[in-house]
Amino acid sequence: MHLVPAERAGHRTIDDHRVCDAVAGIGEPEHVRAWADRFSLLADPGRLALLLALRTAGPIAVTDLAVATGMTDTAVSQALRLLRAAGVVSGDRQGRIVRYRIVDDMTAQLLRHCAAPQGHVVADA
Incomplete structure (x- = not known):
């Protein structure tokens, strides 16, 4: 679980590799915010x-x-x-x-x- 932020590293998981894949898929918070802002304009x-x-x-x-x-x-x-x-x-x-x-x-x-x-x-x- 190398991609999980330290504050969540102790949480129980079912599939560690899927958690890492999910974290990688989310990406940087600034990138997520930029896309959310773009979608809010279209909403x-x-x-x-x-x-x-x-x-x-x-x-x-x-x-x-x-x-x-x-x-x-x-x-x-x-x-x-x-x-x-x-x-x-x-x-x-x-x-x-x-x-x-x-x-x-x-x-x-x-x-x-x-x-x-x-x-x-x-x-x-």
């Missing part, structure tokens, strides 16, 4: 709808996203502010218009799976 139906629309439509303005998702401009702006702060999307200004796009590759890959028809397996690219 909101409004944000997920925005991201799916961005994935499909490419760079698109707030007003157009509002129409596409059925959200208000204000709700779209608030969601995009959060997604921008998390480094998931970026806005490109062209005059008075800002068009948003997905810039986080890992989120884009997750969205490919979200957008796949139910029961359809997406091949890794």
Whole structure:
């Protein structure tokens, strides 16, 4: 049980090697937290709808996203502010218009799976 943290090393186990495999599979706490944060961004139906629309439509303005998702401009702006702060999307200004796009590759890959028809397996690219 060489991978088990010292504070848990004395705990009774059934299959020591499986415990070590499980600890290795979990990885570093910071990595787990980063993935949990990414999934929490996708857990909101409004944000997920925005991201799916961005994935499909490419760079698109707030007003157009509002129409596409059925959200208000204000709700779209608030969601995009959060997604921008998390480094998931970026806005490109062209005059008075800002068009948003997905810039986080890992989120884009997750969205490919979200957008796949139910029961359809997406091949890794």
